Amino acid sequence: MDLERAIGDSRPGGRIVAVLDQVADPHNVGAILRSAAALGVTAVVVQDRHTPPQSGTLAKSASGALDILPYVEVVNIARALEQLGDLGFWRIALIGGAEQSIEGIDHSGDIAVVLGSEGAGIRRLVRERCDMAAAIPMTPKMDSLNVSVTAAIAFYALRRQQC
Secondary structure (H helix, E strand, C coil): CCHHHHHHCCCCCCCEEEEEECCCCHHHHHHHHHHHHHCCCCEEEEECCCCCCCCCHHHHHHCCHHHHCCEEEECCHHHHHHHHHHCCCEEEEECCCCCCEHHHCCCCCCEEEEEEECCCECCHHHHHCCCEEEECCCCCCCCCCCHHHHHHHHHHHHHHHHC
16 A cells, blocks of 8 residues: 555544554564554554565454554655655654653654664664654663554554644
8 A cells, every 4th residue: 555545544633653664573563553553543654575474473463453554565664754754744763762752742743653673673764764763761670662562652652642
């Protein structure tokens, strides 16, 4: 599905698009899709390479979310972020150690939230296409969360701000 068509059917102002930068584990992608569907995310964008196929484990982990949520495969994530910016989306990279908390973002418009791969995180060129970086506040006992947990927390925090 085309990115603009996937988000074009929904109303502007309050849309959330999840952008997955090389998230490779089908369990994680499926869990992100399930959380995205439950929390009103408009679409999930992935790269056509370095992403698990839409079958088997991913579909089972998504628990039906593939049937109700646009899953957009693009050739280039950085270009997709540029396109989202041109469409009025505020692009937020979720990275550990960012000074801004996802809870403290003051933005009621359309948001694209970028989540990086399980090991390497968000790639440099992808990060450079984002308007800002944000983090989920955590205690010093643990420095990161699973990407699917991070996604669910971010979707919830952003949706709360828009209500």
